[in-house]
Amino acid sequence: MKASRSRPIQKILIIRFSSIGDIVLTTPVIRSVKRKYPDAELHYLVKKQFKNVLAGNPYIDHIHVLSEDLQQNIAELKALDFDVVIDLHHNLRTLRVKKALNVRRTYTFAKLNVQKWLYTNFKWNTLPPNSIVERYFEAVKPLNVVNDGLGLDFFIAPEQETKREDIPMGHWMGYVACVIGGSFETKQFPADKWRAFVEACPYPVILLGGPDDAALAAEIKTVDPVKVYDACGKFNLVESADLVRKARVVVTNDTGLMHIGAAFQKKMVTLWGNTTPWLGMFPYYGANNLQTTVSPLFTISEVNGLSCRPCSKIxxxxxxxxxxxxxxxIDVAQLISDVQSFWKD
Known part of the structure; x- marks a missing residue:
């Protein structure tokens, strides 16, 4: 039997399948919804490979893993009789889920695909200066859920923390975490630019990325094998997040660890290639937008004035x-200056 609109909200489903950064950006909504409805069960549907992004989140009661058999997922979710569905992904598969569950109180965020298409194809920017987080909150406005301004969440259990001995002794007193990975090559700082950066950087450096970034890391490390520690592929996501948390400064591409860095309120130098912060995915600290940065904890390193940029939203x-x-x-000397300013703060 479908839940009545008049019945108290007892079960809430949030949907966001991927990816790391996008999921981290939903965490203010998770927290605010749970605090608004503390007695309701909060469920989250996500892809298996991204479950660890949410595994330690205390505001989530049940995590459901997206199956290759979507009908199986739908059958399991339908049996739970949700009162509210919040779709923070908004694609064809989430549409199928919502249609099958047939929950009266269903809320979906605005992706602004037309505005993004105009921006990437004609460089006509009609996008708002706000983080995508603010659009997530617009979706849950009918539930009287408001943004608490506390920013993003990422939780690390004590047993998942890295130990001091996991990194070289020369990095124990502080280091710059350089996130060299990225989902696409056009979002990645090139090897020669990284080499120039680490050569000029006066502080120890840890390179962060996955196994696929090993070749790039090896090339960067040749500049100074003592100053540069290659952590790519040696730590899992949560451990890499912990290394970000413990860094003095983070230099990062537009990627998932950038948003995890924002969750830890880290000082960050952010690198932007084919994408731009105007697509709504800039570091979010809880109250900042592109016109009024309340917490000046990050810098945006980008090349303005290029007629070809942005060339893609992905x-x-x-x-x-x-x-x-x-x-x-991108001016490497300016990156070094930004890092030094953050290091001294």
Whole structure:
């Protein structure tokens, strides 16, 4: 039997399948919904490979893993008789889930795909200066859920923390975490730029990324094998997040660990290639937008004025124009200056 609109809210389902950063950006909604409805069960539907992003979140009662058999997921979820469904992904599969569950109180966030298409194809920017987090909150406004301004969450259990001995002794007194990975090559700072950066950086450096970034890390490390510690592929996501948490400064591509860094209120130098912060995925500290940065904890390193940028809201495996000026023209000397300013604060 379907839940009546008049019945107290007892079960809430939030849907966001992927990816790391996008899921972290939903955490203010998770927290605020649970605090508004503390007696309700809060469920979350996510892809298996991203379950660890939420595993330690105390505001979630049940995590459901997206199956290859969507009908199986739907059958299991339907049996739970949800009162509210909050769709923070908004694609064809979430539409199928919502239609099958047939929950009266269903809320979906606005992706602004038309505005993004105009921006990436014609460079006509009609996007708001706000984080995607604010659009998530617009979706739950009918539930009287408001943004508490406390920013993003990422939880690390004590047993998942890295130990001091996991990194070289030369890094124990502080280091710059350099997040070299990224979902697409056009969102990644090039190897020669990283090499120039670590050569000029006066502080110890830890390179963070996955196993796929090993070759890039090895090339960067040759600049100074003592100053640079290659952690790519040696730590899982939560351990890498802990290394971000313990860094003095973070230098990062537009990727998931950037948002985890924001969750820890880290000082960050952010690198932007084919994407721009105007797509709504900039570091979010709880109250900042692109016009009024309340917490000046991060800098935006980008090349403005390029007629080809942004070329995609996601990314490509190589620059469509072959020159990759959006990354190649970023001033390394300015990056060093930004890092030094944050280090001294």
């Amino acid at each position: 990314g490509f495996h190589q620059c469509p124009k072959k020159h990759f000026n959006c990354m190649n023209q």
